[in-house]
Amino acid sequence: MVGRILLTLGLAASITTAAEGQALGMPVVNNGAPTGLTIGADVGFPNSDYGSGTAVAGRAAIGLGFFGVSGQLSHYSPKDADGVWSPAVAASLRLLGGPLVPFRIMLQGGVGSWSFGNEHFTHVPLSIGFAATIPNPAFAIKPWIAPRLDMLHSDVTGTNTEFGFSGGIDLSLINGITIRAAYDHVSNDGLHPSIVSLGLGFAP
Numbered sequence: 001m002v003g004r005i006l007l008t009l010g011l012a013a014s015i016t017t018a019a020e021g022q023a024l025g026m027p028v029v030n031n032g033a034p035t036g037l038t039i040g041a042d043v044g045f046p047n048s049d050y051g052s053g054t055a056v057a058g059r060a061a062i063g064l065g066f067f068g069v070s071g072q073l074s075h076y077s078p079k080d081a082d083g084v085w086s087p088a089v090a091a092s093l094r095l096l097g098g099p100l101v102p103f104r105i106m107l108q109g110g111v112g113s114w115s116f117g118n119e120h121f122t123h124v125p126l127s128i129g130f131a132a133t134i135p136n137p138a139f140a141i142k143p144w145i146a147p148r149l150d151m152l153h154s155d156v157t158g159t160n161t162e163f164g165f166s167g168g169i170d171l172s173l174i175n176g177i178t179i180r181a182a183y184d185h186v187s188n189d190g191l192h193p194s195i196v197s198l199g200l201g202f203a204p
Helices: 002-014
Strands: 038-048 054-064 067-077 084-098 103-117 118-132 139-154 158-173 177-186 194-202
Touching: 038 067, 038 177, 054 194, 118 158
Parallel strands: none
Antiparallel strands: 038 054, 038 194, 054 067, 067 084, 084 103, 103 118, 118 139, 139 158, 158 177, 177 194
């Protein structure tokens, strides 16, 4: 297990450019390594501490057993500023659970980036996720929660590390469509930046 953890953290740290949720305006989603290929789109609604804007994003992920990688590209439009593009990647590792086990523990590391004016930001969240699967005849309900260390580096002001968490519910239909709602929050010196998002995914 220690070897798996080091492999995941090493891979996530080695990706410095990019094309889930490390992107600006989107929650950090750690709900488990995907099964096969999935694609999707999300819309995020950051609160006033993020600029009260709207973000839209496309995403893709692929899973190989207990390991998965994902990429995301978002466009965030703050209320009183120009829109910003933000690419991101993440690597996920399932530490516990499997197809026949309804409970999962996941480790995830990722990196995203964006620029405002002449200032460039790099976002590196490291999270551990806890998820369950509640089966139904027509769809599966998958609640999850993921506390994390949230590192944000600016080439102007340096690096700031905070505590963050995210959580949500996925509804997986039998036709391969997934509906997702997620929430993200970061503790930051009296501010309360948070994001609510809705998403739609498909596993071809």
